[in-house]
Amino acid sequence: MLKELVVNCAPHETRVALLENGTIVEVFIEREDETSIAGNIYKGRVQRVLPGMQAAFVDIGFEQAAFIYVDDVLDTESHKMFTKFEQDQDLETDTDTEDEDGLSMDKQTWKPAPSSDNIIEDLLFEGQEILVQVSKSAIGSKGPRVTTHISLAGRYMVLMPTVDHIGISKRIETEAERTRLRELLLSIRENSFGYILRTQSLGVTADTIKKEMEFLTKTWEEIQNKNQITSAPSLVYKDLTVTFRAVRDLLANEADKLIIDSPVEYERVHQFLRKLLPDVNLSVVLYQGREPIFEAYNIEGDVARALKKKVWLKSGGYIVIEQTEALVAIDVNTGRYVGKHNFDETILKTNLEAVKEIAYQTRLRNIGGIIIIDFIDMKKESHKEKVMTLLNEAMKKDKSQTNILPLTELGLVQMTRKRTRRNLTRTLCEPCFYCNGTGHLLSKKSICHKIYRDLVSEAGDIMGNRFTVKVHPDIAQLLHGREKHLIAALETQFSKPIAIYPEPHYHLEEYHIFESLVK
Numbered sequence: 288m289l290k291e292l293v294v295n296c297a298p299h300e301t302r303v304a305l306l307e308n309g310t311i312v313e314v315f316i317e318r319e320d321e322t323s324i325a326g327n328i329y330k331g332r333v334q335r336v337l338p339g340m341q342a343a344f345v346d347i348g349f350e351q352a353a354f355i356y357v358d359d360v361l362d363t364e365s366h367k368m369f370t371k372f373e374q375d376q377d378l379e380t381d382t383d384t385e386d387e388d389g390l391s392m393d394k395q396t397w398k399p400a401p402s403s404d405n406i407i408e409d410l411l412f413e414g415q416e417i418l419v420q421v422s423k424s425a426i427g428s429k430g431p432r433v434t435t436h437i438s439l440a441g442r443y444m445v446l447m448p449t450v451d452h453i454g455i456s457k458r459i460e461t462e463a464e465r466t467r468l469r470e471l472l473l474s475i476r477e478n479s480f481g482y483i484l485r486t487q488s489l490g491v492t493a494d495t496i497k498k499e500m501e502f503l504t505k506t507w508e509e510i511q512n513k514n515q516i517t518s519a520p521s522l523v524y525k526d527l528t529v530t531f532r533a534v535r536d537l538l539a540n541e542a543d544k545l546i547i548d549s550p551v552e553y554e555r556v557h558q559f560l561r562k563l564l565p566d567v568n569l570s571v572v573l574y575q576g577r578e579p580i581f582e583a584y585n586i587e588g589d590v591a592r593a594l595k596k597k598v599w600l601k602s603g604g605y606i607v608i609e610q611t612e613a614l615v616a617i618d619v620n621t622g623r624y625v626g627k628h629n630f631d632e633t634i635l636k637t638n639l640e641a642v643k644e645i646a647y648q649t650r651l652r653n654i655g656g657i658i659i660i661d662f663i664d665m666k667k668e669s670h671k672e673k674v675m676t677l678l679n680e681a682m683k684k685d686k687s688q689t690n691i692l693p694l695t696e697l698g699l700v701q702m703t704r705k706r707t708r709r710n711l712t713r714t715l716c717e718p719c720f721y722c723n724g725t726g727h728l729l730s731k732k733s734i735c736h737k738i739y740r741d742l743v744s745e746a747g748d749i750m751g752n753r754f755t756v757k758v759h760p761d762i763a764q765l766l767h768g769r770e771k772h773l774i775a776a777l778e779t780q781f782s783k784p785i786a787i788y789p790e791p792h793y794h795l796e797e798y799h800i801f802e803s804l805v806k
Contacts, residue, residue, distance in 0.1 A: 288307055288308055289306075289307070289308055289309070289543060289544075290305065290306065290307055290541060290542040290543050290544075291305075291306045291542055291543065291544045291545070291546060292304070292305055292306075292533055292534075292537055292538060292542045292544070292545040292546070293306060293546050293580060293581070293584050293586060294530055294533065294545065294546065294547040294548065294549075294552070294580075295548055295579070295580050295581050296530070296547065296548060296549035296551075296552045299318060300316070300317070300318045301316070301317045301318075301528065301529050301530055302314065302315070302316050302317075302581065303315040303316075303529055303530060303533045304581070304584070304586045304590075305537060305541065305542060306584065306586075309584075309585075310589075311586050311589045311590070311651065312647070312650055312651060313650060313651060313653075314586075314590060314593075314651065314711065315529050315533065316529075316714050316715070317528060317529035323424045323529075323708060324349075324421045324424055324425075324431060325421050325422070325423060325424045325431075325526070325708065326420070326421060326440075326526030326527075327420070327421050327522060327524060327525050327526050328418065328419070328420045328421075328437060328510055328522075328523045328524035329347040329348065329353075329418075329419055329420075329421070329433075329519075329520060329521065329522055329523060330416060330417075330418055330514050330517055330518070330519045330520065330521050330523050331345040331346055331347040331348075331353065331416070331417055331418075331419050331433070331519055331520050332345065332346045332414060332415070332416050332417075332519040332520055333345055333346075333411050333412065333413055333414060333415040333416075333417065334346045334352050334413065335352075335413060336407055336408060336411055336412065336413060337407070338406070338407060338408055341356065341357040341406065341407045342354060342355060342356045342357065342407060343355050343360075343407055343411050344430075345417065345419060345433055346519070346520045347419065347421075347431070347433065347520045348520035348521060348522065349425075349430075349431070351425055351430035351431070352430055353419065353421070353430055353431045353432065353433040354429075354430055354431070354432050354433070355411075355419065355432070355433050355434065355435075356432075357405060357406065357407045357410065359422070359432075359433070359434035359435060359436060360405075360407070360410045360411060360435055361435040361436060361449050416519040417435060418435065418437070418510075418514050418523065419433035419434060419435055420433060420434055420435075420436075420437050420438070421433050422434045423708075424708055424709070426706065426708070426709055426713075435449065436449050436450065437449055437507075437510075439503050439506055439507060440485075440535075441485075441499045441502065441503050441535075441563075442485070442487055442499065442535050442536075442563055443484065443485055443487050443488040443491055443495065443496060443499050444472075444482050444483060444484050444485060444488060444496065444499055444500065444503070445482065445483040445485065446480060446481070446482060446500070446503040446504065446506075446507060447480065447481035447482065447483070448480045448481070448507050449481075450480075450481040451479045451480070451481055452481035452482075452483075453469060453472055453473065453476075453481070453482055453483075454481075454482070454483035454484070455468055455469060455483070455484050456483070456484060456485050456486045456488070458486040459484075459486060459488070459489050464489060464490070468484050468488060471493050471496060472484060472496065474493075475493060475496065475497050475500065476500070478504070480504070480507075482500070484496075506524075509524075510523055510524045530547075530552060530556065531556070531559055533545070534556055534559060534560065534563075535563065538569055538571075543570065544570040544571075544572065545569070545570065545571045545572065546572045546573075546574050546580070546584075547571070547572070547573060547574060548573075548574040548579075548580040550573060553571065553573045556571055557571060589651075590711070590715075593648070593651050593652050593711055594711065594712055594715060594716060596608055596609065598644060598648060599622070600622070600637070600640045600641060600644055601640065602636060602637060602640055603621075603622050603623035604619070604620060604621045604622045604623075604637040604640060604641065605620055605622045606618065606619050606620070606641050606644055606645060606648075607620070608648065608652075608654075610654070610710070610712060613656070613657065614656060614657035614658065614659060615654050615656065615657070615658045615659070616658075616659045616661065617645055617658065617659070617660045617661065618661045619637065619638060619641040619660070619661060619662050619663050620637075620663070621633060621634070621637050621663060631665070631666060631667060631670065634663045634664070634665055634670070635665065635667075635670045635673065635674070637663055638662045638663055638665065638670075638674045639673065639674060639677055641662070642674060642677045642678045642681055643677070643681055645660060645678075645681075646678070646681035646682050646684065646685065649682075649685070649704060650684070650685050650687075651711070652710050652711045652712065653687075653708065653709075653710045653711055654704060654710050655687070655704050655705060655706025655708075655710065656703065656704070656706045657701070657702075657703055658701075658702040658703065658704060659699060659700070659701055659702075660678075660699065660700040660702065661698065661699055662674060662694070662698045662699075662700065663698065664697075664698045665698065671694050674694070675691075675693070675694055675700070678691060678700065679691055682702075685704070687704050687705045688704070688705040689702060689703065689704045689705070690702065690703045721794065721795070728795055728796060729795075729796050731761055731762060731765050731795070732765070732770065734758075734762055734795070734796055734798070735762060735765055735766055735770040735773060736773070738756060738758070738762075738766070738773075738798055738800075739773045739777065741800060742754060742756070742777055742785070742800060743777070745800060746777075746780075746781050746783075752783055752803075753783055753784050753785075753786065753802070753803045754777075754783055754784070754785040754786065754800065754801070754802065754803075755785075755786045755788065755800070755801040755802075755803055756785060756786070756787050756788070756798060756799070756800050756801075757788045757789075757790045757793070757798060757799045757801070758787060758788070758789065758790065758793065758797075758798040759789070759790065759793040759794065759795045759796075759797065759798070760789035760790075760791055761795065762789075762795070762798065763787050763788065763789035764789075766787045767787060774787065
């Protein structure tokens, strides 16, 4: 399978698309005015401690305060107890997860188990200055989540300076290689820092590991020095841009080639590779075509389609994706597909086709949280098993952690997908200013009847001998046309003329009623 990274660099915006055999499967977008802060390290100040939630708010310099749970606050004594327990048990660490921008990043998914004596009031107090790392960017109305358990990711390893732990990626399955890497790391480690060897470390030499270890250690020393001389709140360390995270985490691991349209960034990528991977020859190409790079690779249209609710299937069926604050609902429909044999086979084929599209769309749109899939009802148990088997297989391609529950009697599947960043819709769109995000407007006929009721309600309080109603032009046309009987009935009832005036700048649901005297 040919995998390519296509990078579009524009002023104040960078877009990275991962293509598999020419089809976009993931897209990452970063803008200067709203850059993801996940991975950044800040010197923050505790704003407020919340004993009832065992959490605290931390000011890191943004309008929204960051949120930290008690489990994310480093406590020296409980940390030592955990470290000894982990070493005794030889626990492994599942390190292959997504970072906050969706790029593959190996970092610890465990946290030191809090002691029963650990309560937030004993660890933090208002006004306290602490060094924190953003583990999850702000999503919607929720502020960023932070932790004091710092991790610095390189290409081959993750440095964890606050814990004494050695971990190996579970994706390295050969026991001999796992043993080699563990012994190699222990032999060259000169401190008590924790390290996790990433999937990319498979087969690498001790010299390569040592160079990256020295680089990450130096980075941590620089962070500590800056922390000593800066005042809170302030940025202490900024993570790599989306382009360089793509180079570090996807190129040569998830992709075979990188195509970029900026000569300046092209040179910077080469410099980055010489510094990070001097011994590896990777394919980086400067795009010089006349057509914009995302259009040349047919990406622009795919991104636009990924913002629509309805997605058509090849057979003629379709799925509808509805996103709410708490969950995402996906509805499967047969649409134009009528099948060739019998009704059960038609339903099965539609559901199977929908499974592949759902797996693709959740990854492309970066849909996270709770996902409810409403498949078309199937009578045969064998058909249900086929659909669930295919769904589980299809979701294995997704790097984000997913959990799929069994099919219910109502034909519903409950699924969770780890939410690490804003989905594509929230990144590129904002609530409709016209409907305020509800997705619905009162029908024109309903608005006419609402005007009628308001006129009846206000008629007794109006002293003038004439009504004037200003409305949207479409409503004016309706009140002068099919709904004119409403106005005629009111004129007869109150013996007063009613003038309807169109106002082009009015919202469809907006109207105003005035009284006037006519001599």
